[in-house]
Amino acid sequence: MLSVLVSLWPLLAVAHIEVGSAGDGGLLSGLRHPVSGLDHVVAMVAVGLWGAQLGAPAIWLLPISFPLVMALGGLLGVIGVPLPQAELGIALSGVCLGLVVALKVRPPLALALVLVAVFAIFHGHSHGTALPAFGLPLLYATGFVVATGLLHLSGILIGSTNRWPGGELLIRVGGVVVALVGAWFLMLQLPLA
């Protein structure tokens, strides 16, 4: 395995999109981006928690649809379409998703998808706006999509404890924590002073 990895060390790779790119903004930068902001992290985990709470088919529809809609939001950011109050939307996503988990809200599937999709647009826009600043956009995008997916997976795994005694309570407490973190970021965004 080690020898195969050594052999994969890039020796001749000149036809790639990254040709001529400068900077070190690649895979690691992309992996770091979603986990570097607590507002992003709690919202992603909450999507997984809610999916696990709602059960099939939401448990797999939410993690499949979220990256796609997030990419659409990212596309808007990349091409420079402004999304007013994007950071406010991200903070609101934490509050709302945290509350629906804490209160164990079970809306129709379509409504749950729409709610998650709306927030995915805000998160994607934030990632997309940062994309042109990085030297290796394809690697950066790969990194942040993978990191986002793994955060969903973390939420689903935590949410799967609902089959254990006390697991449901644990998830709902998790929802409260997410909502509080979201509220904190919301306060930072709002000019309350």
Add this chain to the structure above:
Amino acid sequence: MVFDAATPACVSRCWPSRIVGAWFVLGSPHAQAHQAAIHGTDFTDGLMQFLTSVEFPLGTIALGLFAAQRGRDAVAWSVIALPIGLIAGAIAAPFAAMGPGVVIANLAAIAILGLAVALAVPVPAFVLPIAAFLLGIGQGFPNTGTMPSGALPELFLLGVVVAALLCLVGATALAWKAQTPWQRVAVRALGSWISAIGLMVLGLQLAA
């Protein structure tokens, strides 16, 4: 290779992969001490050219996942059509300059094929070889278009084709192994990730 009874089971099981790994390392361009190795690295260069990028393996992996979702015939025809497309793209490369259209086409292919996997689109089996052929043209063109001077095109292209087939067959095997509902969902989630990556970078290319 002979293993006695005292040989740990994992050693006897893993020796083929170790030989393959050692072969990769020994075939690297750093080992050019032999007269016979003048063109010995062209194959490896082609292989590495394909594998060390992101856009080429991503597109081919998405194709492999999609073909596996569509069944055995779709896989078989894709395995045939992809190398033909790669060769056709390689033949076309010397006659045309690589413009941004090729990059955009490859990124669009990633986005579309990934979306097709995520949605498990029920297309007829004949669509897959057409998609594989077009993807092959799009990938063969830039890969061999930037081949180092002095390299044997046949060997370099062989490396590219083998790398593409490795990705295609590997992804197909992965998707075929996914039998439980959870594993099938994981394959579709992987498709949505691939599509999301392609879509965002496509936007960046179009905006540039």
